[in-house]
Structures are given as structure tokens and as C-alpha cells.
Amino acid sequence: MPDLSYKDVTPIGGELGTSMSKFCEDGRIIAFSSVVGDGLSDSLEANWQKMNRSTDHRWIRNLAIYDDSKNMWRYVGAMSRNSNQINWFTHKGVIQNYADAFIGIQAGLFCLSQEREENEKEPLKKVGLGFGIPVKAGEVVAETFFNYIKSRLKAEGNEKYLYIKAKNVATGEIKELKIQFAFILLQFQAYGAYMSFLMKKFGMRLYNTYVVDVGHGTWIKLPVIENEADINLSDSVPEGIFTVTSNISQIIFESSGQRYKIPEQRIMEKLPRNEYKVEVPGSGIFDFKNILDNECSNLCEHIIQAVKSDLVSINRKGKTIDYFAMVGGGASLIFDKFKEKIRAHYNWSEEIARDRVISAIELGIDHRYVNSVGFMLLARDQIALELEKEVNPDFEITNISTDDLENFRI
């Protein structure tokens, strides 16, 4: 019998990445820095509002969430630039603090709802959340996190609600939102990417897929064999694009006679623009393209060693991998090298490698957002199952909002 109580549930996908948290609803994605910080005092905040000359007054850029466990406002994402004390949601692949991670979920749902309202849609009312957790968190932590979320929801009759009180610090506007939770489904982070490939590229056919998610602070490996994540082989390694950029920063520091340290953030900012030159005061212009290439090759080599070792274990079980997928913010730097290494390992031709080593670009999604899309699809599938219907595998991302500064004018 179909459970018709799921008829009005909106599927949401989300993940708390090491640098960015992403949430997806239908064709809409929001992404903000995975960081939360204490709010300013009322008087300091009032002063900040008066002195703030930014014209970017979007909620996602200026967001504070009321933390009722601490009875105080917490700044989320970009707004935490004004906090004295900041906490990252995850570190080295592990959730740092459940209360902070819960704020992250509240912020994600609030921003998605706000985006709906700005597009003349009703705010979110009832959701089913497919949520990615860091691989190292494991099943025990997942259970504990489940229970923590449950303890923070408020019961009304037989139903549980999430109350969100949010403030746009730039404008001072405060909004309250009440969202009914139908379910939360936790899965390993990179499983989201697998779901996206399954529904869009694989045509709902089950291909064994080895997913590598190269993030800012960590890279994750997750072999999915016959639709199940191979937990024994999955791992989160504390090495990512941050390692690459901080090594470049260190090399520049050494080559400038230890006089000048370029923050890794400045190097990071240049990568999406394909800029590889940075000015080092007193030493002139430093071109780090070759160093970047070497650092990426080193990172790729570490990944490949782990992949090869896992392939031996997988083959011993009599299984083979049909597809190798690389996703995550680092994929744009590493993917070509990864594909070449896999190609060389199997002695595949270019054509076979192109077919079997895949990235999120093939799905028309940025590498960074493919997991959140996949978790939305996972939630959608679970709702369809409850309603005893076929799942709709289609998706098209039409809007992405981040907490990066927009309309920068002084």
C-alpha cells in the first residue's frame, strides 16, 4: 500500500563538505562555506551594519542562524568573516560538532526556501533529506547524528518540525521558518555522485563504479559494487587542494628567501581563472604553473596507488569496476591526470578511457555540486518508493547561488 503521507514531501539533497556545504532542491543549488562563527554583540553588529558598504545584501552572504542550544546568533558561511571564533563543520573528514553541523543543515534549508520565495514559490514546508556524511564518520557516528537531529526537532502531535530563525545581518531582517521533516537518510558523501551517474549517465543500469571525490581538505574513495558502497575500501584521506596550494605557498616562501608568505587562499582564488602568476613583494612575479602541475601529479599518484591497491582487493572478490568517476572541487585540476593513469594501468586506448573514466561535467554539473544533486535524487527515489511509483531520474540545474561576493561595488 502506498504511503500517501509522502505525497507532499519535497526531496532535498545536502552535504557538509570540508570547505563548502551544498544543498540541492530540484534544479536549484545553494552553496556556502562550511564554517560557523559566533555572532557579534548587538551594539557591534549595529555598527557593522552602518559601516557595511557592500551592495550584496543576499541572505546567503549575510546569514545568521539562531542557535537555541546556546541561545545566541551564529554567523554562517561568508558572514563568519566577522566572527572572532569560527568552527569548520568537518575536519579531516570528521564532523567536528553536531550542534554546528545542525546549524549547517538549518542554513541550507533556509537558503533553499528563501530562493524559492524569491522565485515566487511557496517556502519549504515538508522535506525528505538525503544527506552525505564524511566517509570516516562511519555508521556509529551516523546513528548518533541521527539521534542528535531527532532531539533538536519539535513535536506537534505525531509530527516533527524543524524551526529555523534566521537573520540577514546586512539588512537586520529576521525570518522564521517551520519545516516538517518526513525523513533523513544518511549516506557516504561520494555516494551522491554515484546516484547522479546512475540516473543520468547509466540509464538506471547498475554499473560498478569507483568514485574519487577530491575536495579542499580531503579526498575520498568510495567503490560502489552492485549498488552498495564498499565500506571496507572507502576512506577519507586528509589531503586535497589545500595541500596543493599550501605547498605552493611554502615553495614561494622558500624561493623568496623566507621573506614573504603568500596566503594559500590567494593561490586558490587564481585557479578557477587559470591564472598562475602571483606577485611576491621584493622578488617580482612568480609563475607557479609548473609547481602546481607537479603538486597535482603527486596528489594524483597518491590517489592512483590507493585505487590500484583497492582494485586488487575488488578483483580477488571476483568483481570488476565498470566506471571510474572523479568529482569534487579538485577534479578540475586532477581529472585529466587521473584518466591518463587509469588508461595506462589498463593499457586502454584514448576512446575506452574517455568512455570509462568519467566526471560530473558529462552530466552538465560542476564537479563540486554533483553529490548534492545525487542525494536529492536519492531522497526523490525514497519518496517514490514510499508512494510505490517509478522514480523520475531527470534533473537540470538551472540556478546556483553561493555566498561569494556579488555586485561588488564601493
Next chain:
Amino acid sequence: MMKKQVKEAEEKIKVPLELLLDKETIAIIEAQCEEHKTGRDRFVAVVIRLFLDFSYIARTVGKDIFSFRDEMIKAIVRSRGAGAGDIIDKLSEADKQASKKEAVKAPADLSALKEKFSGIINEMSELKSAVLELKKSLTGAAGPVSSAAAQENDQARAAEKKKDRRPQAGEAAQESQTEIITIDELASEFKSSAPPSYKDKRKKLNKLKF
């Protein structure tokens, strides 16, 4: 004309094999006939049929039969991943030994190798149907047609295929551009020939319900 050709062929058949083939080839034929408990005529007929079948597939993918065979074996072995390395080694070893004509393989090795080859031959026969399936889908992808027209086209294609299966000597490959399938496309099919459908496997996961 036809009668004359048949007569000529019959006369050729009467020529003893010894006059047409070298001793080594004759020894192979004899050994195979012994192994398969069949006569020379039956064996040669089967070999020719197989040659024509594989020649047809090779031509379809734009390769000659020998490079098709080599690439096919490599593709099959590699599609099985790193664990297949020893198979490649054994095949290379066997190849070397055969070319050097140094030693005759021990019966145990031969049967193990034969076992591996029989798997490959199975995959090859799967491949053959995959080729036909792919050809069909490529031709079908040209545009939507009504079911009656589609049936008619299928029949016409079947007749065409039948004609193609026994090409005349010296006949040039005249495949249309859309029907040419590369060896890599075929090899990529080996990632999993029949993956199960997610629709059959999807299940309710352990959700925290409220």
C-alpha cells in the same frame, strides 16, 4: 556457369590435402579431427564457416581479421582488470613458444589455456550478437518509422545481412558511415554486458522517519 563452378570445386576437393598444405598444417588438422572426433571435410567446413563469420564481424568494425582477433583478446582480458595480468602473460608466453617452435606444451597447460580460450570464445559469440544489436540500433537511430515500415526495413536489412555474410573475394567493404563501429566501442561494451536494472534492485533504505 554455376554447374561448371561446382564441377571445378568438386575436382579441387579431390586433390589430396598433402598437395595443398604444408606438413605442419596437416598435422594440426589431423590432431583437431582426432580431438573433435570428426572427419577432415567436416572440420574444414566448420573452420571456413567460422572464418567467414569472424571476417564479417572484423569487416563491420573496420579491421582485418587478425588485428581484430588480437585487439579483441586484449580488450576482453583488460576489461577484467589488473587480475587478468597473468592471463596476458600466459598468452604472450604461449605466443612466444609457438613462434620459436621450441617445445610442445604439456597437456595440463594446454587444457588450462583451452579453458581460458573457451571463455573468450563465449565472449566472442556474445560480441557477435552485440555487433548485430549495435548495428541494428544504429540503423534504427536514423529516425522514427511506423511499425509496419520498421518491420519491412528489418526484413530488408536481414536479407542484406544474409547477402553480406558470404562476401565475394575482392569485394570492397561498402558500409555506410553510420554503420561503422570502432573496435573501442565494442570493447567498451565489455565493461558489463548485461548490467542489472536499478528498477529491480531499488529498495527502501534505512531512513530516520519522524
